[in-house]
Structure formats: structure tokens, C-alpha cells
Amino acid sequence: MADSAASGSAPLAPGDSVGLSVTPDRYLTVRYAGASGDFNPIHIDEQFALEVGLPGRILHGLWSMAQVARAVGAAAGDDPAALKSLSVQFRGMGVMEQELTVSGTVSSVEDGVASVKLEATQGTVKVIKGAVAEVRVN
């Protein structure tokens, strides 16, 4: 998987940017299905996906959500306990072999918790919108 993450361990402050870009390869959904236990055929069977009216196999929404979590985790200095909560809305369908970009901004820091607003896009398609992460900061 091609990958570039903007990471840093500096404390998050309002206005800070958070993000990463990743391009899922054509077998990503097969590996993620095995890893997660979600074997819905729309993610792993091209013929099935086409038959139910999709453009082809699509990404698991929860894989895309994991990219948002990963971007936030990296910005929090890779502390596994930093992420307090993450809420996302799934919108457009994500596809393989196209770059997914997670981008976000720290909107506030109060009582040791930073609030980060994010989205994940592929080209003009919003795969995830209205994501909000709460991150414990020291």
C-alpha cells in the first residue's frame, strides 16, 4: 500500500492540520475481509458487486474509518491510548487503486481533549464526511 502520513508528536493545538494519503491496492479488500471478518461479497466479488448495481468491488467503510483513526493516531504521537472517540458518516463509495485522502483540522482543545474534524475523499467523492475525533492530549 502506498502511504504517506503527516505525523508529529507536538501537542495538538486549534487550527493544526491532520491527515494522510493512502492508495488501496486491488487486493486490499480481500486482506481486510480476512482481517476484520467482514466477508460481504460487495467487497470481494467483482461479479456480485456488478450484479447488485455497484461500479465494482467497493472498500469497506470501516477500513476507511480506520484510515481516519490512523491519521489522528499519528498526529497524537502514536500513543495508542490517545484516541478517546471517533464518529463518522459513510457517504460515497470508496474504490481500490485510487488515492484516499484523509484531512482534518483541530477545532478546539479543552480539558486535555482535542476535538478534530475530518473527512476522507477520493477525487471528488466524499467517502467519509462529518468525522469528529476526540483525542487525549497532555
Place this chain on the structure above:
Amino acid sequence: MALPTDKIGKRYPPLLYAVGREKVREYAEAVGETNPLYLDLEAARAAGYADLVAPPMFAVVYASRALFPALFDPELVIDFARLVHGAQEFHWDELVVAGDEITTTLEFKDTSERSGLRFDVFESVSVNQRGQTVSVGTWKNIIRGEG
């Protein structure tokens, strides 16, 4: 469409998931994690953890299994072919490491209808072998109407 509003509050039997070290690594690799705490046992132990640390979104692995009996529960009348995942939320507390045994309980929290779409909400509560809450998940599904 007929909504199973009388089933709101229904709980499903707790599901036990044993967190395996290689499963944590497999998941971490599938989502592209590069943090050594999720991938490298020595790094995790050197940082003071008992074993590989599960990334936060590993909650999907131990908690989603608890959802399956509900999705196929005839009392909830879910047309699986018309189901899409609309939104998801997790709150995390105690960290999960390989070797933990996580018990997840699922509750059907809400069902409603808007513009011909049915909106279902499930809540999963996952606790470790010490009884500490590790995560709470809110799963929001949309079921498209017929025709």
C-alpha cells in the same frame, strides 16, 4: 414499512472474543498501521505493554461479530440486501492487548423511518477479562425501502 419498534431495547447474548497476537498484527497490516506497538512484540514490551497493542479500530474485529445475530434476527425483519452502513462511532477506554478476552454485549437501541429509509441503531459494549470497559460502539444502519 413496518418498524420493529417493540424490539427496541432487545439485548443479544454476550459474545466472547479472545484477542490473538497474530490477529492483531494481521489487522494492523490490513489497515496500513506502521506504529511498532501494533506490529512488533519487542517494541510493545519495551514500552511496557504485556503484548502487542490492538489499534483502536480493532474494536471492529471483536465487536462486529456480536452484531451478526441481530442482523439476522427474524424479529428485526432486516432486508440484508438493502442494508448499508450509514454511520459509526466508537468510544474507547482501557487499551486492548493480545491475550485479552473481550466480551461484547449488543443492544438494539432504535429504529425509525425518514423519507422511505429505515434507520437502525445498535450499541455494542465490550469489556475485558477484568470487567473494564474497553469500547462502546454505535452502529447506524440504513435499510432502503422496496421499489
